[in-house]
Amino acid sequence: MGDSTARYARYAVVGLALLVLLSLGAGVATSTAAFSAYNAAWDGSTNLEEIAATGETELSVATTVDSAYERSEDSIVIVLSPDRAYTEAEQTQIRQYVDEGGTLLVAEDFGSQTTSLLRGVGARSRIDGRLLRDERRYYRTPNITLASGTNNSTLIGPEQTLTLNHGTAIRANGTTILANSSEFSYLDTNRNYALDDQESLESRPVVTRESVGEGTVLVVSDPSLFINAMSDRSGNRQFIGAVLEEYDRAVVDDSHAERVPPLFAWLFWLRSSPLAQVALGTLALGGVGLATTHRRVVSSVFDSDEITVDADQDVILAYLGAEHPEWDTADVKRLIAGVIPDQHKRDDDD
Known part of the structure; x- marks a missing residue:
């Protein structure tokens, strides 16, 4: 009886969390403003x-x-x-x-x-x-x-x-x-x-x-x-x-x-800003590097010791250079340095 109640309680919490996420998603992806192309109500312009x-x-x-x-x-x-x-x-x-x-x-x-x-x-x-x-x-x-x-x-x-x-x-x-x-x-x-x-x-x-x-x-x-x-x-x-x-x-x-809506406004801004794209890409690759460096934390979540990906500054620089050759190399290096500490230094400290 107790296990069943706990299980239903977990289901309820998960369901409530999904409902909240869906509501937040609708809020940032739609608009209630008159004449808006993202407003499907009577006064929108979809x-x-x-x-x-x-x-x-x-x-x-x-x-x-x-x-x-x-x-x-x-x-x-x-x-x-x-x-x-x-x-x-x-x-x-x-x-x-x-x-x-x-x-x-x-x-x-x-x-x-x-x-x-x-x-x-x-x-x-x-x-x-x-x-x-x-x-x-x-x-x-x-x-x-x-x-x-x-x-x-x-x-x-x-x-x-x-x-x-x-x-x-x-x-x-x-x-x-x-x-x-x-x-x-x-x-x-x-x-x-x-x-x-x-x-x-x-x-x-x-x-x-x-x-x-x-x-x-x-x-x-x-x-x-x-x-x-x-x-x-x-x-x-x-x-x-x-x-x-x-x-x-x-x-x-x-x-x-x-x-x-906020989501589309952010996407429009990101699309128009190459520098922001560099920063976002650097953050994403930096996240991969941090996660793989501390794979013991990842293992505790996913129960796996097999995830290993090296993502040092040179790898990130080479990737971004291939994807966006028009970006200035010096600017990209400065952004990477600000987001990801020196990989080899951390390895030596360990």
């Missing part, structure tokens, strides 16, 4: 990858401006309501990407961060920032307005419908209008959710396109058009698919928003 794959477009997420705008050829970068403003230097970098033929899609409703970005890249369209309502042509509530494509658009036709969820309008300023709200829409300036005397009914742009240098800037007046709940709407899905399928490469620029 659907974008599926839509991109349908058109054979490779979709990725970038956490730095350098990685997002590194290639302009046959490429589109998507900016969804950033949390922080882009610096002048970053705007110059993005302007160069567009000038050289890249496409930039900016989707915003009420945030102010994209105004300076659009100005900085040389675009003329501007986000209005007031709530767009339509009490005649809407989905579920007047705040979820419907818009139609124009004859100027190859991305959405006049017979197709876009659904905007608490979106705004665009001041087109002479750019090409791809979609308009209905003639019954108005901008709710004072946010009282009613048409007042100073507010007028008229059709307003919600998607525009313009040429900048050799590239293109697309502006959408509602970033939530790209979230999972709204991208399931047929017109929205067709529009997103039509935009993405024109390019081999699509990148979601999350460099100015906290939307990437």
Whole structure:
């Protein structure tokens, strides 16, 4: 009876430990942030990858401006309501990407961060920032307005419908209008959710396109058009698919928003830092060296005296040199020396 109880208790402890590990793993590998490509809930944007794959477009997420705008050829970068403003230097970098033929899609409703970005890249369209309502042509509530494509658009036709969820309008300023709200829409300036005397009914742009240098800037007046709940709407899905399928490469620029889970953020950082890769590889090989040097400790865990691997500094240096010949030998030596003490000295001391 006692042995059985103890055994079940051990099973319970192991099961609880696994549950905790799985919960922690889900926490570091997923996100709850709105617009996040790692958030599968209604306000995430995991659907974008599926839509991109349908058109054979490779979709990725970038956490730095350098990685997002590194290639302009046959490429589109998507900016969804950033949390922080882009610096002048970053705007110059993005302007160069567009000038050289890249496409930039900016989707915003009420945030102010994209105004300076659009100005900085040389675009003329501007986000209005007031709530767009339509009490005649809407989905579920007047705040979820419907818009139609124009004859100027190859991305959405006049017979197709876009659904905007608490979106705004665009001041087109002479750019090409791809979609308009209905003639019954108005901008709710004072946010009282009613048409007042100073507010007028008229059709307003919600998607525009313009040429900048050799590239293109697309502006959408509602970033939530790209979230999972709204991208399931047929017109929205067709529009997103039509935009993405024109390019081999699509990148979601999350460099100015906290939307990437910790695990992926760490992996992105590691991939972009050769020095960190050297340090991690050195630590890993150093761990092997320490474990094999003190094999009596390992034997006590694994009940084996047969594990013997020599991993001194010369071996590690030769391995890293073969794997990454572009790394500076002196830097690698300094890193190894900082992680692994002199192997032969320890042997003599023993």
